[in-house]
Amino acid sequence: MKTELLHGTLEVMILKTLSWGHMHGYGIGRWLEQHGGDALRIEEGSLYPALYRLERKGWIKAEWGLSEKNRKAKYYRLTPQGRKALAASVAMWQDFASAVARILSTRQPSPA
């Protein structure tokens, strides 16, 4: 089953993934798969346009390097701008999520 992600969700999650250090595209995908589980199953290919978009915005930067298995891989890391964008997005997402949660957990509307 495939979940339709809300607009911008994937980008925030990528930024978050990269907040601990640089990582290649496959690694990012695997990390999201492990931590998001089935609820956040995303098509692997769709990761890349998001990465390129973030690079264009100047939030992440790509560099070629060697993987653990000594293969050439393209590594992404956050730029200072990206870090700022991540902080802003996280705050926004938390507000959003708690608002949604609040509404969804309300049992009965209190009489006005």
Add this chain to the structure above:
Amino acid sequence: MTAPNWRRYLRFWRSDVRGDFDDELAFHVQERVDDLVARGMHPAAAHDEAMRRFGNIDQVREHCLTEAAERESQMRRMETLEVLTQDTIYALRTMRTRPSLTAAIVLTIALGIGATTSIFSVVNAVLLRPLPYQDADRVVMLREVYRGNCCGSVSPGHFHDWTEQTRSFAATAASQGQTYNLTEGDPARLVGLRVTPAYFDVFSMPATLGRYFLAHETEASRVTVLSHDVWQNQFAGEAGIVGRQIRLNGAAHTVVGVAPKAYSLTPYDARLWTILTFTPEQRINYGAHTFQVAARLQPGVTEQQARADVERVTEDIRRRVPNEMKERGADVTAFNEVLIGDYRTQLWVLLGAVVFVLLIGCVNVASLLLARASTRRKEIAIRGALGGARSRLVRQLLTESVLLAIVGGALGVLVARVGVSFLVGTGPAFIPRLAEAGLQLDVLGFAALATLACGVLFGLAPALRATRLDLQAELRDGGRGSRTVVRDRMRAGLIVAEIAVALVLLVSAGLFLRSAQRLQRVQIGFDPSHVTMMRVALPPDRYDSATTVVRAFNTLLDEVRSIPGVVAAGAGTRVPMWGISIDFGMQVEGRGTEQMAVGHMRIVTPGYFETLGISLRRGRYLGELDNQPNAPRAIVVNETYAQSFFPNEDPIGKRVSGWQNGPEPEWREIVGVVADIRAFGQDQTIPAELYAPAAQANQAWWNAHQRNMTIVVKADERAEATLGPALRAAVKRFDATLPLFHLQPMGEVLAQSTAQRRFSTMLLTLLGFTGLVLAAIGIYGVIAFFVSQRTHEIGVRIALGASRYSVIGLVVRQALTLAVAGVALGAVLAWWATRAFGSMLFEIQARDPLTFGLGALVLLLAATGAAFLPARRAARVSPVLALSESA
């Protein structure tokens, strides 16, 4: 499958986004396959599974590549902007550190661009912008050629036959100037045109109000079209003007339309139009050459084809009417050419001259920048040593020069605002569309282009030179340039070019000045001092017969002569610079009609010659005796006439005839010969002229002259001041409805006739002088720099016993070497360039040796003078100081 390793290095030049993406994709799939195999899947199946999980590869790749391309171009833009900002900031800082240098450069460019833009705006308005009429390039003028002299007015017979028998024209129209007394409110005198209805098909433009004339309308329809100007000024832009009746020369006319504002090209153009209709008799009259003919070419027909067509019909006329036509041909020329032909050369010469001044200005700036580049060598060498690419350095220096140019150009537009209003204000108003000159978008575009061109022009040479350095040598000898001015080929070359261009300017200005001087000395043949002129036209409704016209003018002249202080007064159909000139074939008694030659006829009253001070050569003036209707027919001729008709005979007593009523000759006896006068302008040739007494002019003559005479009045100095109002009052006493026009002193009239010539002479002189000053400044700059660079050497010379004079000689010689080379080159250039305006000069050759010599002398003197200041400084160099400084 990874791409070969070497491809990665290509990324130094151009990034390979597609390759990068495929590498990344391959890595992803390989990792996934590894994972799946590690979980126990068969490798082949694992690969399929990895691909399936990835999704639509093509779509993803396309998305990624679009993003990457967008990112690349974003980066490039940023980079360019960053470099430009850096360069600009750096350039501004450099400009601030040398304020006087910056100011000198900016001012030079501002004046150069300002002057060039001003003249270009005039060229653009008069020459380049198409005429406002629809397909104006298809409008031609058809004219008669007499004895190969182009080009004269056309007879109604020619017009009729050309219209009927040619096939080249979509429309042909005849017109004739006519002045109208408009008796609405304050009587006004308006210059108008009588035109055949097709006139507005030839000069076609949608009417502002109403319509133009219809093909079936005739003179008897009494309709008129007003110009925008008359509609606005005489009728206050009244919206209901169409359909209104107005009185023109006493007859009621219906206004049918108003022409657009752009229809009139000069303030002297027709201000209203009425219909011209030819009678059947006129249609076979090939003798009265008094009409202008314009035509619109059929689509696809060329001017040459049309000319051949018209010439074919004219040949036919020559065969049918041999006497009148023997020496008459035809000409077809584009209307635009007829209109501005005279101004084209002049304006291009002016534009050329001003561009030359701009070039000299650019050379000066280039020279200043070259000098500065030499003092900046060390800075540039260091930047080069630190790895600044040459192209980057050139770009930096060019940014500086273009920035200087832009600041100068912006100021130049302000200068041009003043310049354009000066040109429009002082330029002769009869130059078509001069008033439209202004700073329109296309003119501003020209200014911008010229500015950029200047910036690159004066920046490129110094920039390339400055960066083509031997870095090591430069850093080693501490930036003390060892080049001298003579070895500094580039600067020397610039100065030589500058002097050459300045000489061309000086010679051109000199030729115009000498020409003006010659013109001043021309014997005009009459005395304009204390003479005032005014024109009076009698409306046909109240002054119909020849007798009433003559009586009216006689009465009016008596009124004028009774004004206190008036010494003499007379009237004529033509006075110098004004009035209609009608020419026709003249027959001499006792000679056959095949020996006819052309004479220009004037109708004059007694007092005419005396007032204008035209001296008598033989016989007598026309007097009261001839002013009687029944007196024997008498005529006075000018010297040119006497010489061309009677080269070896006494003309007095000979009888001539021309422009008679019927086929029979009407003999008139020559009673006097008067001096030639330059009645068409000081620079114009003098035609064979005849003066007939007013009382002996017939109805046809008065009609052709529209019962119009110019009254000339000579008054003593005390009366001159009040003469204008007194003349107006005299005319009013005579007939209150008569408008009087062109009331002005004769001296002023004469000055106006040379206005155009004086205008271009003044501008050229101004430009020539500017060129001279700029060239002198250029030489001064180079020599001053030469001296400052060689202080050490000069010190050594002085220490070794060189005299001050020899030092001055050394420096001045440097300047003179350059000046002589420049003058030599300039003379060659001028030899070639002055040919362009040989026809504009008066009685002086375009290659006048005296002018060339004087120009060269002035430049050499200026060069010596400019070199003298730095030379004196060099001579005062203290050897001790100069030697210790360099130690």
